Amino acid sequence: MFEYAPAPESRDVVDIQPSYGLFIDGEFADGTGKSFKTINPASEEVLAEVATASEEDVDRAVRAARKAFGTWSAMPGSERAKYIFRIARIIQERSRELAVLESLDNGKPIRESRDVDLPLVAAHFFYYAGWADKLGYAGYGADPRPLGVAGQVIPWNFPLLMLAWKIAPALACGNTVVLKPAETTPLTALAFAEICRQADLPPGVVNIVTGAGETGAALVNHPDVNKVAFTGSTEVGRQIARSVAGSGKKVTLELGGKAANIVFEDAALDQAVEGIVNGIFFNQGHVCCAGSRLLVQESIATELLEALKRRLGTLRLGDPLDKNTDIGAINSAAQLARIRELSDAGEAEGAERWSPACSLPDKGFWFPPTIFTGVAQSHRIAREEVFGPVLSVLTFRTPAEAVEKANNTPFGLSAGVWTEKGSRILWVASKLRAGVVWANTFNKFDPTSPFGGYKESGYGREGGLHGLEAYLDV
Template structure:
């Protein structure tokens, strides 16, 4: 029997939401010259704020500001001095963590307990970690005196708005670069609050610039001739376009793209622990995770037991108000993403897979999708091949480790994987054979600023996090 929980909403009063937001260029907020757009709450469809759109001319102003700051202030500044600014930013993020968590959940739709306990602490940790690297770049594997690239153009997605910002900005600044960052058009508000934090930290003008807008703004940034480095996290389709536009230039490029991760459960796995890992692997952040464990591979002998336990556990998940501290499943980020999830789920039905959704009440307003699993799935099904980017799990079976490896690797993606077994030797053997950038052992979706993250094949190239994350922002040692 499921427990009944009284509502435990987090207060919105801690966030000072402005009615409109400008661009952040050269240390100041300025109006954009494009057409303003609205940022809405996915849970209620209410308008949160009106946001300026950066035109091509605005992007040029931001890049010019970043270039001036790089040449006159940030580039020549000793690493130990840059570190002080990064430490200051990290501390302010920690001090304002509750405010940032509430705004992230409002703008993105994710549960407050995920913003509060996962996203914002990691953001602060990322800045703390790379602050420690700022005066130690000679040990980053790029020679004894590595040099920054210059101006970095960075484009981030809507699923982890502030965390993706930290993954991009912290290593870039530590390495001595300046940045122009474009957040996703559906989730710009925490990036603009971060701009206020940069002001609070007295970061020199032009070191961080934030331009808001949709695809055209991102394209103007990526293709700008005075950008030295492009970093993008998002869909594989857009990643291909960016790679084509950068080809033939001197720009450095890192891409962190889509995924269709296999979460592999062997018969000897601790099943209750594995079920928690399966749930966290696909339903965390409503499945809006590029490394989500969206393909579950279960050894045949425990398939029935795992499925029974999984359905029982899914029945306890609470869907609803993202600001309620009891909520497990928040809102889908946008109407467009909800339509994509529904489309591919209907394809799963049409192709003969068996759908089961957790029993839950869907709110009248906002964008919602119940946690769903498909059984009877084969590798030929589209739901097993294409990234759904929602709370939808495809369940397949295997008999031998070799079959598990073959099925797990049978994908154009290669971002992550999970292995559940009590045998350490099997974990090491599987990890060696799985073509994935990250392999989790008896856990899933664990992140650490000291550990590199990135993919193979259509999941992109380059690494973020750890010493490896600095390499993307430093010149090759001659």
């Protein structure tokens, strides 16, 4: 078998500053909180020092957004669209630089940053730019109004893509934004601040405040924020829901998941194996809608698992900037500890653990792709979100049993169905309590399609014309 020669992407396309401030009212400014370091999770190398926004800094950002709201919301939609189109084009022009920056700060393979994240980021801005002058035709009344200032908090797994999901519809609807990126991945959000300046976006329309949980709490709880949008853990989502209850703020929460990927005996086996790999090992399993529970029909379980293990043996784990890498670094030491804890619990509860033979780099945060068989529905690895490259395998005999097991979870974000029968796809999809159901594919996204969940996976929808509703007074 031929070995792949190293094919590293150049770091020279990125100019990382030694330190970064906050982006408030169109200018970079010092934060009054204690600064923190952001590191490359593949090497533990310090990339930059980043300002922490205090409550006072967040207040400055919200005041800037409030001041800009009057002008921005009064602007004709066709004029707002020009700015958003300009942002989309600049993202395309700078996509190579942004992809490298994302992989350095996040740990994901450059192939994913380059071929998945960045095209989708640009596509979201293009899509919502198109809606800016058509809001009266979106189904929310003839003259829907923007809400005001949107406070947005995003996670570390898709830093720039989650920014696009939040900012693009907010701007299209005429709102202004204060966004807080995740503490471990602030660099692409700060690069986006530069893009806003490059696009001549009016000062105060987009503001970026960096920091940890305290900064996010200050933003969510600010009395002059009209809309809160959060993507992240269910635990933090609950805290946000409690803190804004009764405040009159509009809220959308996109939280955790424990998706079932259901494979029936008539499924195209090789196609299903690729879908399973994409469903749980894409982005190191750092995906809220990851297919982390494989439900396979009993009659093909042995054959499918053998094929899956063969496929995992071909995955390449290592340097995220190598274009041949399939599995990158875990985003942080804290997340690696969480993955290890739940994997150890899986073994302790009696499940059988398997990983392909692979050597892990000496530095950085790494975890091999892992499969658990003999999993019971009561096991922690079948109920809790691991948020890592760990797959729990369960079996079923009938479609009804598959649906029952798939729905036996506190989450309800996504699911996958693999079968050649269209009628079965439709029947199973109608019974699943999941916001997104993929048929004979997994983890496919499009800016025109709504995304969101049920139960502990949150409420509200992002993407498509459904994503406009969260930013309009309807």
